Amino acid sequence: MPRPRFLNNLSAFLLTFLIAGSGAGIAWFIGLPIPFLLGSMCSVMIASLSGVNIYLPVWLRNLVFIMLGVQAGSGVRPETLNQIGEWPLSFLLLFVMLVSVTGFTFMLLRYVFRWDAQTAFFSSLPGALSFVMAVASETRADLVRISMIQTVRLLLLIGLLAPVLNVLGQSAPHIDLTALSAAQPQEWLWLFVAGAIGALLGHYSRLPGGMMLGALLASALVYVTGVVSVRVPPEMADFGMVILGVLIGSRVNKQHRGIIIELLPVALMAFIIGTGSAALVCALVWLVTGLHPAQIALAFAPGALEALTVIAFSLGVDPAYVASHHVVRFMLIALVVPFLARSLRRMDAKQTAAQAEPERL
Template sequence: MSRQFSLKNIYALFLTFLIAGSGAAIAYLTGLPIPFLLGSMCSVTIASLSGIRIYLPVWLRNAVFIMLGLQAGSGVRPETLSQIGEWPLSFMLLFVMLVAVTGFTFMLLRYVFRWDAQTAFFSSLPGALSFVMAAASETRADLVKITIIQTVRLLLLIGLLAPVLNVLGQSAPHIDFVAGSGSQQKEWLWLFAAGGLGALIGHYSRLPGGMMLGALLASALVYVTGFVTVRVPPEMADFGMVVLGALIGSRVDARHRGAILNYLPVALMAFIVGTGTAAAICALAWLATGLHPAQIALAFAPGALEALTVIAFSLGVDPAYVASHHVVRFMMIAIFVPFLARSLRRMDEKQTAAQAEL
């Protein structure tokens, strides 16, 4: 028997589903917003921190990302394309938000909490955690601090943003996701073929959430052209949310308990500064573009491409606008981070040399 299908992994997978499903059910019954994502994430986070092994096989995560991408892409309509003319200004303000959030959070960590420049910088970047960790691992930055700051930010972002968006989203312009008619069997084949190819291209592009993004773009293409009209059943999307919540919650485990307690005050302050700055830029974007606040909040939120795109779909808000902004933000980070990290390394080296002379 392969390692992936060992009895130990099968048991851990069953336990993960039990914990995530129970949390999602409780959240649903108590009326929490985005219950399948939020309930699963909270229950799995608690279980993982308590020492329970959370396990999700790679094939399952990939399948769920593809399915969620297909679901989100079904929200794109021909009229969505007419809005693209409004997006350049939105992208410009997104860049302003990226610089402001990173800058203010960096100053907090660097000059208030006295962290070294490289650790403060990588901890300040809004989102793109996989890229940030990969880049930070090639420096002298403290990876534990970065992981805690970024993970706490992600958990708080989803946990606090979901209720706010649930209220804002009720008045947002909604996209109709009602299934269309036609030769459904043939359309299903075209949809899954396009989604699979898009996910494969997205995977090799190495973008954040590449498989989901690729499936989303491929799905959007076949829907916007009217080639496909069928819709992924909402029950499948609910299942995907449960798995996505478990994936987010599993980012921390028992090894991080001590570090979380030590760095939690710092993480909370960094979250307040970063989110407050992002909120101010969101308000400016709302005034400048006239787009709905829920749409802007989802697109400008600092991180979690997959989760925020799924939330956008569940609220009926344009997922193409949301996903495109998160991808552009990642590209901005990927382009500028190597140059800034090199400068900050020299800053740390000068500071170390100056302290050695004292």
């Protein structure tokens, strides 16, 4: 790498870390919930919209994903496996949530704001943005509108859900991490080697958040099998949340200011409709399963696998339940979206032909 470019990247990274760290510190000082994530995210988002060059090395991002995955996996215990029998009904209701959120948001964008069917559909899907954008790029959908609606929904989801979960999480059944033994060098080696291998496999699986998810599953495996029993320090998650806040907050920049203002009312209404639909299904899950509301809210929130899994760990809520539901949601989207996209393309084509017919006459 040429030296000037290296120095530019280094100065941009130091400034980014200073902004994120300052925001996290202020949020912690004034007592905000989940301060290291919210403070970092908000300060970086403001700086990015103001035109500051936000830069995060890819290697650091990947390392943090592995760290957070390893730590979240340490919350999985052998008794967690005994709860899996309760989850099929929860997964079924997850499908109901996916259909309701997508359906109601689609109707809002399609019939109230008169968006074309493909753009409305891809903007309505809860999460899996990388996959959604990849499929949408092969259609005539408006990618700018899709990315803005999805990004604003993510920012609102983390910004508004975190304080609510902080209150709900206080009464949630917590995973006791204090019972883990003191660190042994060979156990640390096993843990992080397993996490690195799992992250590599997760990366090539092309799942959203694959690196973190792979590290989480590998970490959970070595804990459940009794290979390791070390206590992962919470400070590791604090640092990871700061970096995660950088990743989320930097998804918008000064080039997006105009379109954010234009689409903000639409995004707010779509967020209210989608979150309201998800909340109703969450209430139904709570009634039929008896699981704690914080656990259900984290698992059924429409998007942000990495952030919500980390929040689950920081609150002591079962991260395995949360991560598994987000993965199932992605798999459902991946299976259904290509077929629906094809039908919606035909719908738009018919509408275009119908509108062109009077002009020929």
